[in-house]
Amino acid sequence: MFRLLDSVRMALRGIGSNWLRTLLTMLGVLIGVASVIVLLAIGTGSSQSIQNSIQSLGTNTLTVFSAGQFSSSGPQIRFNQLNAQSITLLSNRENAPDVKSVSPVISTSVTATNGTLTYTTSVIGSTPSYLAASNYTVSAGRAITSADVAAHAQVVDLGASAASGLFSVGSNPLGQQITLGNAQFTVVGLLAAKGSSGLSNADAVAIAPYTAVEDQLTGESTSFSELLIQGRSASTLSLAQGEVESILAAQNDTTVASLPFTVLNQASLISTATSSAKTFTTLLGWVAAVSLLVGAIGVMNIMLVTVTERTREIGIRKAIGARKLIVLFQFLVESVVISFLGGVIGAAAGIGVSHFTIAGVKPVLASYSVPLALGVALGVGVLAGIYPAYRAASLRPVDALRYE
Amino acid sequence: MTVFDARSDAASAPPASPPVIMLADVMKSYAMGSEVVHAVRHVDLRVDRGEFVAIVGASGSGKSTLMSITGCLDFPTSGHYSLEGVNIRDLDDRALSRIRNTRIGFVFQGFNLIPRMSALQNVELPLVYGGIPHRERRQRAVAALTLVGLANRLDHWPNELSGGQQQRVAVARAIGTNPALILADEPTGALDTTSSLELMALFHELHAHGRTIVMITHEHDIAAFASRVVELRDGSIISDRRQEPTSVGA
Numbered sequence: 001m002f003r004l005l006d007s008v009r010m011a012l013r014g015i016g017s018n019w020l021r022t023l024l025t026m027l028g029v030l031i032g033v034a035s036v037i038v039l040l041a042i043g044t045g046s047s048q049s050i051q052n053s054i055q056s057l058g059t060n061t062l063t064v065f066s067a068g069q070f071s072s073s074g075p076q077i078r079f080n081q082l083n084a085q086s087i088t089l090l091s092n093r094e095n096a097p098d099v100k101s102v103s104p105v106i107s108t109s110v111t112a113t114n115g116t117l118t119y120t121t122s123v124i125g126s127t128p129s130y131l132a133a134s135n136y137t138v139s140a141g142r143a144i145t146s147a148d149v150a151a152h153a154q155v156v157d158l159g160a161s162a163a164s165g166l167f168s169v170g171s172n173p174l175g176q177q178i179t180l181g182n183a184q185f186t187v188v189g190l191l192a193a194k195g196s197s198g199l200s201n202a203d204a205v206a207i208a209p210y211t212a213v214e215d216q217l218t219g220e221s222t223s224f225s226e227l228l229i230q231g232r233s234a235s236t237l238s239l240a241q242g243e244v245e246s247i248l249a250a251q252n253d254t255t256v257a258s259l260p261f262t263v264l265n266q267a268s269l270i271s272t273a274t275s276s277a278k279t280f281t282t283l284l285g286w287v288a289a290v291s292l293l294v295g296a297i298g299v300m301n302i303m304l305v306t307v308t309e310r311t312r313e314i315g316i317r318k319a320i321g322a323r324k325l326i327v328l329f330q331f332l333v334e335s336v337v338i339s340f341l342g343g344v345i346g347a348a349a350g351i352g353v354s355h356f357t358i359a360g361v362k363p364v365l366a367s368y369s370v371p372l373a374l375g376v377a378l379g380v381g382v383l384a385g386i387y388p389a390y391r392a393a394s395l396r397p398v399d400a401l402r403y404e
Numbered sequence: 405m406t407v408f409d410a411r412s413d414a415a416s417a418p419p420a421s422p423p424v425i426m427l428a429d430v431m432k433s434y435a436m437g438s439e440v441v442h443a444v445r446h447v448d449l450r451v452d453r454g455e456f457v458a459i460v461g462a463s464g465s466g467k468s469t470l471m472s473i474t475g476c477l478d479f480p481t482s483g484h485y486s487l488e489g490v491n492i493r494d495l496d497d498r499a500l501s502r503i504r505n506t507r508i509g510f511v512f513q514g515f516n517l518i519p520r521m522s523a524l525q526n527v528e529l530p531l532v533y534g535g536i537p538h539r540e541r542r543q544r545a546v547a548a549l550t551l552v553g554l555a556n557r558l559d560h561w562p563n564e565l566s567g568g569q570q571q572r573v574a575v576a577r578a579i580g581t582n583p584a585l586i587l588a589d590e591p592t593g594a595l596d597t598t599s600s601l602e603l604m605a606l607f608h609e610l611h612a613h614g615r616t617i618v619m620i621t622h623e624h625d626i627a628a629f630a631s632r633v634v635e636l637r638d639g640s641i642i643s644d645r646r647q648e649p650t651s652v653g654a
Contacts, residue, residue, distance in 0.1 A: 317518075321505020321534060397477040
């Protein structure tokens, strides 16, 4: 019987007969497939970078803000405070079993100076637990200690960007004095780079005991603007949040519902961000799908034109013994070859383009996108080709032969 | 040349082999608006193995319709047609295609070669549809082209060949499958006199080798090369006579 290889060869001959048109038709599918791959890669990439930047804030953390809560009537202000007592209450294993550590956060932005070198850095006054909660690791020297906090020691751990901004290459910052604002601090440790995460540079920091930061930079206060709380695990983070909220509510003589603080749960932040990134990716995928649809319509259009143009040829083929199925197959193979070839080139182009940063996003190739796009290209070929091929196969030989 | 010599088939065929063409009371009607046009009326025709029949008639006499029916390209509205004893009406697309492929060789007025295929590929095409293995179909196509005198034009494209040469490629395509019937529709219609005579010499030779040929023409001097002339008028046969064919040497 008539063999598959023969019909593929025949289809290729048909395609080659008008290569410019074939190329332009292919371009539609090519662009569609390439945009599917690139847009999905952009979606995946931006979703990952959002996740990374949230994760770089810390592991399993809750952040309690008191800022912006002073609108309630005057006398209550003194209760609406995050203070040393809050930390003591929250650190109680009995009342808050899911809280691992509580760190006060005092942050201020200052110009740091070392001789002639200056660097604008954010100074974070806290306790040693802050480093672990925020995923900072000490790469050289030591971390600040509880003893430093108790002694109001003017010591500092420098982030990677801050260190390279203040010290020339080759010099050892450990033990050196730098000026933060108007105060002298001794560099006791260097922090490993965490990488820039979205809006803020997590390496442009100087972490010092909060007692020293209050003394030298912000002035003493009985309250903190922010607490960083680390939970024991990701799964118990919402339990920890409940404990924190009820403890703070009890301390401030209020209910959880009207708690004058904002508690940001990192896990829910990630899930919100992830779901919105998913929506974004899906949206991009649909945009790409529309361009693929346009490509498919192009293939179908050209196949219909081809069938009409070659009506007489179809008549000849039928007269000399091609049966319906063979004519159908010939045109179907033509359409599938055009689409699939367009798909393969498009996939290569898409993978190529995904290596570049696009609109500030580093695309990450979604593993499913290439087989998906190629499968869709194949499907486009079949769907766009089936009707024109059926039309060709159904022509009556006597009519097709008389077609001028 | 045994492949193209139909006499060997005839010799081995059973003595009571059925006629190649058997048309009985064939009618073909078309609806043209509200009117019904009878293109072919009550035609009875029997063509036996080895005959060279010319069907003549003016345009509109129904000879093209008759040719479409005989070639299994169209069905009669009523009546009976069997080719080598096989009733055509009983067949589906697959069986009809098979008959067109193996039992009938078409030669058209406009040559009807496929433009983007070489002479050899055109002759091979019916053999491809017939599922003939690659090596054998190549051999048969080369032999057929050699027979029509185009052994040195195998790889030429149709547009590189003269009209006469293209028609000879078409004849090679028609005989390559070793059909029972060669059906030629105005084969000289697009040819000059010299090419027409060359083609008739080729038909004469095929006939001499025992081929059955049915040729439709409106030119009486072309019909003169046949051994039997059937004349159509208004869809009916008005005469059917045997004759001594004109010798081709003239």
